[in-house]
Amino acid sequence: MEFQTIRYEVNDKVATITLNRPSAYNAMTEAMNKEITTALKVAGKDSSVRCVEVTGEGKAFCSGQDLVDVEESTNHADFLRERYHPMIRAMKQTPKPIIAAINGTAAGAGMSLALAADFRMMKSQAKLVSAFMNVGLVPDSGFMYLLPRIIGYSKALEVATLGKPITGEEALEMGLISELVEPSDWEEKRKTFASQLAALPTKSFSLIKRYMLDSMNHDISTFLEQEAHAQRIAGMSDDHQEGLTAFAEKRKARFSGS
Amino acid sequence: MNKEFIKVLQEGKVGIIQFNRPKALHALNRQMVDEIVGQLKSFDQDDRIRVILLMGDERAFAAGADIDEMMDDTPLTLEFLDPFAIWDEISNVKKPTIAAVNGFALGGGFELALHCDLIIGAENAQFGFPEVKLGVMPGAGGTQFLTKAMGRRKALEWIWLGEPMSAQEALHYGVINRIVAPELVEEEAMRLANQLAEQAPISLRLIKEAVYAAEDQPVREGKKLERKNFYLSFASHDQKEGMQAFKEKRLPSFKGV
Numbered sequence: 054m055e056f057q058t059i060r061y062e063v064n065d066k067v068a069t070i071t072l073n074r075p076s077a078y079n080a081m082t083e084a085m086n087k088e089i090t091t092a093l094k095v096a097g098k099d100s101s102v103r104c105v106e107v108t109g110e111g112k113a114f115c116s117g118q119d120l121v122d123v124e125e126s127t128n129h130a131d132f133l134r135e136r137y138h139p140m141i142r143a144m145k146q147t148p149k150p151i152i153a154a155i156n157g158t159a160a161g162a163g164m165s166l167a168l169a170a171d172f173r174m175m176k177s178q179a180k181l182v183s184a185f186m187n188v189g190l191v192p193d194s195g196f197m198y199l200l201p202r203i204i205g206y207s208k209a210l211e212v213a214t215l216g217k218p219i220t221g222e223e224a225l226e227m228g229l230i231s232e233l234v235e236p237s238d239w240e241e242k243r244k245t246f247a248s249q250l251a252a253l254p255t256k257s258f259s260l261i262k263r264y265m266l267d268s269m270n271h272d273i274s275t276f277l278e279q280e281a282h283a284q285r286i287a288g289m290s291d292d293h294q295e296g297l298t299a300f301a302e303k304r305k306a307r308f309s310g311s
Numbered sequence: 312m313n314k315e316f317i318k319v320l321q322e323g324k325v326g327i328i329q330f331n332r333p334k335a336l337h338a339l340n341r342q343m344v345d346e347i348v349g350q351l352k353s354f355d356q357d358d359r360i361r362v363i364l365l366m367g368d369e370r371a372f373a374a375g376a377d378i379d380e381m382m383d384d385t386p387l388t389l390e391f392l393d394p395f396a397i398w399d400e401i402s403n404v405k406k407p408t409i410a411a412v413n414g415f416a417l418g419g420g421f422e423l424a425l426h427c428d429l430i431i432g433a434e435n436a437q438f439g440f441p442e443v444k445l446g447v448m449p450g451a452g453g454t455q456f457l458t459k460a461m462g463r464r465k466a467l468e469w470i471w472l473g474e475p476m477s478a479q480e481a482l483h484y485g486v487i488n489r490i491v492a493p494e495l496v497e498e499e500a501m502r503l504a505n506q507l508a509e510q511a512p513i514s515l516r517l518i519k520e521a522v523y524a525a526e527d528q529p530v531r532e533g534k535k536l537e538r539k540n541f542y543l544s545f546a547s548h549d550q551k552e553g554m555q556a557f558k559e560k561r562l563p564s565f566k567g568v
Contacts, residue, residue: 263492282492282499 054095058085060110061092066103066251068096075111080119081162086136089166093143093151103310104251105147106243107170108154109163117161117184129190137162137194144169145266148259150250154243155230160184165194168203171262173224174232174246176239181219181229183212202269204229254292255310316343319350324361324508325501326354329368336374337367339419341394343377347423348400355404361508361515361567363404364500365427366411369493373420375441395451401426402523405516407507411500412436413493417475422449425456428519430486431500432478433493438486439475459526460486511549512567517541 054061060071070092072079089107096102109115123132144151144166153159153170160182167173167181175181185192192200192213201209204227212219224230234242250258260283268276287293292308299306313319313331320327328350330337337343347365354360367373381389401408401423410416410427416438424430424438432438440449440457448454449470458466461484469476481487491499507515517540524533544550549565556563 279492282495285498286492286494 054092056088056092058082059088059092061095063096063099063102065248066101067106067247068092068099068102068104069106069108070096071108071110072115073110075109075113077119078113078116078158079109079111079163080116081136082119082122083136086140090140090143093140093147097143097147097149100310103149103253103255104247105149105151106154106247107151107166108156108243111157113157113163114153114155114159114179115163115166116158117163120188129193133193137165141165141169141195145262148262149255150253150258150262152243152247152250155179155181156239158182162194165192165196165199168199169195172246172250173230174234174243175221175224175230177221177233177235179221181212181224183216186214186216202266252308253310254287254290254296254306254308256290256292257287260287314346314350316340317346317350321360322501323505324359325364325504326350326357326360326362327364327366328354329366330373333368333370335377336371336415337420338375338377339373339423340377340380344394344397344419348397351401351404351408355406358567361406361512362504363406363408364411364504365408365423366497366500367413367420369413369496371414371420372410372412372416372436373423374415375418375420378445398422398426398451405519406512407504407515407519409500409504409507411496412438412487413496415475418442418449418453419451422451422453422456425460425486426452429488429503430481431489431491431496431503432481432487433496434478434490435493436478436481437475438478438481439473440470441473441475443471443473457486460484509565511547511553511563511565513547513549514544517544 058072058074060069060073062069070089072085074080074082074085093105096105150172151170152172152174153167155167155173155175156179157176158180159167161184164181164183183192183196185196191197197213200212204212208227219229221230221233225233232242232246264276264279264283268279271279291311292306295308296306316330316332318329318331320329328347330343332338332343351363354363407429408427409429409431410424411431412424413433413436416424416436418441421438421440440453442448454466454470457470465484476486478487478490482490489499521533521537521540524536528536548568549563552565553563
């Protein structure tokens with residue numbers, strides 16, 4: 054797969070999408086939005102891939118939309134519909150765990166991208182910045198939908214409006230990230246976390262991803278019916294059989310992801 | 312029992328028509344429509360069948376009509392052939408029909424689903440009438456059925472814009488009955504079909520006639536038909552069995568007579 058603005062590599066069941074415009078702090082362009090969307094679809098379909106990692110080349114994770122592309126005449130709604138919404142939908146629709154490995158500053162839409170991942174891990178000196186209000190805009194690309202669901206409304210409102218950069222420690226404290234990592238341990242911890250996720254029963258994971266976040270939009274009866282569907286599907290998976298067998302044989306299950 | 316473009320199956324009391332033109336995402340050509348209608352009529356006359364299920368595969372229910380087939384049509388070739396007239400026969404089927412929709416139900420495929428009494432849709436199913444984008448319009452009942460289902464304003468918006476409608480929107484506007492996981496469309500449709508297959512068949516057909524009359528007739532006429540059908544149900548053995556079972560606090564066993 055040939056990409057211009059990202060790198061896409063698959064190693065040992067983990068697909069890594071590296072935003073690759075380090076000289077611009079990996080600012081997003083239209084091409085990058087599209088390439089990320091394409092890469093997610095490729096990873097979603099590749100049965101050898103069981104975990105996806107999104108990270109940035111160089112010092113930054115992603116500095117958000119490249120403001121070079123934004124002009125006075127820009128219609129921001131069309132901009133989002135055409136560039137960002139397909140990417141955010143692809144994050145949700147990818148039936149595999151996605152980690153945002155936040156290696157450096159994630160600002161604006163770069164922070165939104167990290168929020169759209171299933172898990173976030175952060176290098177200790179990295180920062181999360183909702184930069185939108187600084188330029189008189191509102192947080193976009195799913196930010197206002199996802200953040201209150203992840204950390205609760207009150208804190209989400211502070212983050213969205215006050216514009217104070219969030220340090221790794223603060224992010225860990227508010228439940229926004231799963232792991233805070235020292236730079237010296239970064240590569241190793243990334244690998245460990247990704248391989249841990251790649252070893253999960255992927256089908257079950259995808260069903261949790263499909264239904265748990267959206268459960269906040271449904272009443273309990275609707276949700277319980279979805280839960281019955283999800284469990285029926287999981288109950289027919291090879292990994293469920295493997296889980297039962299492993300339990301009976303008193304050994305650790307080896308999940309194939311199907 | 313299989314034909315060129317459909318597979319015909321029977322599971323218990325449920326007759327299944329599975330579309331079989333996978334390379335074209337089950338786009339409906341005229342022969343395929345003939346085969347579907349023929350099989351519906353045949354199931355309708357078959358005493359072993361109580362409910363009819365129509366389905367495609369995991370990618371599509373049916374993704375529209377066969378465009379190649381109508382490229383060279385003129386108003387008069389269409390007038391003489393009247394290819395959509397045969398669709399009326401679907402509405403004459405008296406047994407319950409269920410469409411199980413995975414993937415796309417577009418154009419003629421959506422119209423076929425709308426001809427069914429009930430529609431089960433996958434979470435990621437997409438419904439729609441893209442005809443407008445080809446400079447034509449729905450011709451096999453689409454404007455009528457969708458308007459009955461969702462009202463004039465929403466129907467105009469969808470058919471004018473020709474954009475795909477998500478399963479969630481379709482459910483919201485009462486166009487489909489239920490949303491289920493894509494992996495379980497067939498299973499959940501069969502569960503519903505089997506549930507219906509245990510109900511009293513004569514009740515089901517009399518109810519179907521009365522409910523459709525509610526859409527087409529003034530309430531006064533509809534109520535007359537309803538009460539005649541109610542009286543008619545007392546001609547059935549199942550009415551006696553149903554009421555007896557109720558008195559005896561046991562489950563009824565309906566025979567369809």
